Each structure stands twice: as structure tokens, then as C-alpha cells.
Amino acid sequence: MSADERRDQVIRAAVAEFAMRGLEGTSTSDIAKRVGVSQPYLFRLFPTKRDLFIAAVGYSCGQVRDVFSEAAEGRYGTEALAAMGEAYQNLLLADNELLGMQLQQFAACHDPEVQTAVRRGMQGIWQHVENLSGAPVDVRVDFFAKGMLCNMIAAMGRADGNDPMWQPILDVLRDESRAAAGPDRASCEAIPVRTGSPREPGYAEYVLRSFSSDSDSSA
């Protein structure tokens, strides 16, 4: 298997592991074990654990963009937003690595390099939602705000809808996103949608930047 293919495999495994225990709580052995390679080999593919984490952040942000693209296909304005929101909530219900990475990446923002990567990833998602929906900024702010609240409720394990306290809140989150797509909010319907935003450079770009010519110069 080529190193690039391996790197891809490692990143996917890293997403799964980092999503559970975070940057500091995950050992490189855990990731190596999941891939099925030796732990030292990870350090040939990625210079440091943090760099692998950053790549995982980029990958998972790309996944979010893909989910949004798929959900919004053929829809416009707030209707697209509602579809994206519903797709996202459904994703949180299915135990998914996306939630974990969302939580862990913000928690790891104390590290400046991680922070920069997270910022870039979130900007990419934000831009993508703007391109897909064409909705005005205040509507998008609402969209993201509620998404973040969904994350927190899901983190607390109350996204399955079996809790008397959180269920009404989840209902509000779901109903409002549906209502927003209804006919009473007409301002966005006519906004032309700029689709096909060029796929932003994600983890692949990172890999290229870091490993374009990884030579043992001292050998």
C-alpha cells in the first residue's frame, strides 16, 4: 500500500479514536492498532501526534461539508438550511465520530496550531453553508447556533429523545428549523444559490504541505 493511501487510512482511524478520547487522551498506539500498522510507522507518516490530530480535524470538517452538500442538493435558501439541519441532527443520533471531533477540536484549541486549523475548518463549513443556502447572515447564525446546541445536548447523551427535560428543547430545535423553511419566511426563497463551491483544501493539502518531499537529509 502506498504511503498516501496509508495516510488516508490513518487519518480515518485517527478521527475515530480522537473523537472518543481527544487529543491528549488518545495514544498513538490506539490509532496504530486500529489501522493495523506499527506505532512507530505513524511517525513516518505524520511528524507529530498533533499534526495527525490537525489532519483529522480537516478530514472531519470535510465530512460535514459533504453531508451538507448532499442534504442541500436541489434546495434553495432556508429550505436548504432546514434540510441540512435535519441531516445534521440525524447524524448526531447515529453514533457518529463527527460529534466527538466537533467537541474535541474546540477543547484542543488551547494549542495555537490546533486553533488555527479548527478556525480554518469552521470557516470552510461556514462558507460552504453560505454558498449552498444563500441565506442572510442572521439566518445562518441561527442555523449554526442551534447546531452547536445540538452538539452539547448530544454530548450529554440526551439527543435520543428519551429525557423529559431535554425532549421539549429538541422539539423546539427541530420544529423551528422546519418552520423556518415554511412559506412565512419568504425573503430567502428567491436568492440564487451558488453551488459547486470548489472543494476547499482540507487534510490532503496539509499532507502535501508537510510531506511534499520528506527526505532524510542527514542520511
Added chain:
Amino acid sequence: MSADERRDQVIRAAVAEFAMRGLEGTSTSDIAKRVGVSQPYLFRLFPTKRDLFIAAVGYSCGQVRDVFSEAAEGRYGTEALAAMGEAYQNLLLADNELLGMQLQQFAACHDPEVQTAVRRGMQGIWQHVENLSGAPVDVRVDFFAKGMLCNMIAAMGRADGNDPMWQPILDVLRDESRAAAGPDRASCEAIPVRTGSPREPGYAEYVLRSFSSDSDSSA
């Protein structure tokens, strides 16, 4: 110094440390150093590091409640909510441990015991906001959703308002909370406010539960 006073001191130090590096990234020596006691002594005050983290979660949730109480004093309905929101945003600007604990506690929710503690803490805050504002559930959902979004933007270091991309978003967050308190949303104005919700059992209750009679029975 009595053990209870020390425990309090340790919890405050733990909040500061855990807020930065999280449950797994913080060493017990770091916390001990900050307090000025030996690291082994922490384990006389708290049985495990995780228990200390849980106590820190409880403490920081209590702080949030206190901030809300102070901000909402003498205000009602959405007006109280707006004041709380503004107080919270100002708190995020001043580099505060609250943000870090917010982020870290959700990231640590993979641990079931931590998750339970976080859920209890957030339920306490949620209940507190309901009591203070008396606002209907959809308004409160909006309030919390935007608070969570503020957290994320602050985590990315863009809460200081010097970023061309995030500034408009922060403006929306601030303006909307103000507008919501304006006269065009009257439904909540008349709702009587139940103040003085009994201070919920926080970390102190935890301490009592765990250390009510800590005896070396084998000696």
C-alpha cells in the same frame, strides 16, 4: 487550614488548570503546584483525578449561575435574558476559565460519570435561567444556542472582534439579544419571575457524599 477549605482551594485551582488542558491533558502535579501543596495530598482530598474534575465542573456551573443571577437582578422576561447574554459574552472576552471548562466538560463526556455530572450542571443552569427569566422554552432555546455558538467562536480566538469574517456574526449575536429585549416581543414581560431558586447542590454536595467519614479502617 481545614481540609474543607483546602478542598475549595484545590477545586478553584483545578478549574484553572482543567480549563486550559482538559481532563486528560492536565496533570495532578500541575494542580498541586498551583495550590502549593504536595501532589499526593490531592489524593487525600479527592479519591481520583476524575472526581476532582467532576467537582470542578460543578463549581464552574455554579459560577455561571451566579453570573446570571447578578445580571438578571431586577429584570424580567427577555430583558433579563438579554442582560444575561451580554454578561456572558463579556465574560468570554475577559480571558476566563469559564470558557475552558465549558469546552472541556463536553469533551470529557465520553466518560459516563463525567457525563452525568455535566448533565446535572447544565440542567441546573437551564433551570436557573428559566426561573430568572420566566421566558418560554423557544426563547430560552435561542438563548442557549447562541451562547454555545459564542463559546465556539471564543474558542477559535475570534471573540475579540478583530476578524473580518467573524465580526459580522458576533454583531448578529449581540444585536439579536438586544432586539429580543425590545418592545416588539411583549409576551414575556408580564410573566412573574420566580427568584431565589434554592442554590442547587454543587461540588459541596459531592464532597459531602464522598468524604463524609474518610477513615483508614485498616490502620
Added chain:
DNA sequence: CCAAGAAGTAAGTGACCGATCACTAGGTTC
């Protein structure tokens, strides 16, 4: 056929971490 380079690993390193244990100092009570 063989050299060069790439994929991959076994073994190891020093640092660190959470937790334990045996112990001391100072005070209180009969």
C-alpha cells in the same frame, strides 16, 4: 540481476503520570 528506494517493524529511550505508602509535625483530650 541488482542497486536503490520505499514500506514497514522490533526494540528501546527518557520523561512523565496517577496513585500508594510510610512517615512527620502539631494539636487536643482524657
Added chain:
DNA sequence: GAACCTAGTGATCGGTCACTTACTTCTTGG
């Protein structure tokens, strides 16, 4: 003054961590 309690420490242990070094095996193209 013996018995007892509480606050607090030094030493250290078993284990884990990220990362390194030196090696082997496989592939490939001239």
C-alpha cells in the same frame, strides 16, 4: 503523658507516553 486525630510530605512504583534508531523486506526499473 499516653492515646488519638488531622494536615501534610518524600519517596517511589508500575505503567504509559511520544518519539527514535536501526534494521528488514518488498518492489521496481535500468
